[in-house]
Amino acid sequence: FLSILCLSYIYAAYGSVGLVAGLFFGLKAAVLAVVVQAVIRIGGRALKNRIMLAIAAAAFIAIFFLHVPFPLIVLAAGLAGFLGGRFGLAA
Structure with a gap:
């Protein structure tokens, strides 16, 4: 916390x-390198x-290119997981 606070102060000043x-x-x-890793x-x-992998790619496309709200993406992924579990698709 203190490191970020100091860096923020230095950047602002x-x-x-x-x-x-x-x-x-x-x-x-x-x-960026740490986040990518x-x-x-x-x-x-x-x-x-x-x-x-397809669900993750579809979520990426939906949020960045189609500007679908994040809560809808989470809801759709949850629904896909529920239906996959319901129909016996193993993870």
Whole structure:
């Protein structure tokens, strides 16, 4: 918490200074790398078959390209999981 608070203060106070802006630009790349790695690890564990991968891809397309509200995407994924379990499709 304190680290983020200090970084936020530095960015708010000195974000327009070239050196500080360059340092924060480098931090953006590091944070992006950490997030991408986490997504790959979690996706590898959670998406166990092609159906799950297709649902994840459809959710991505719906939220980013079709601007479908997130609660509807969660509801649709829950319904797909319920129906898959009801009809005996194993995870």
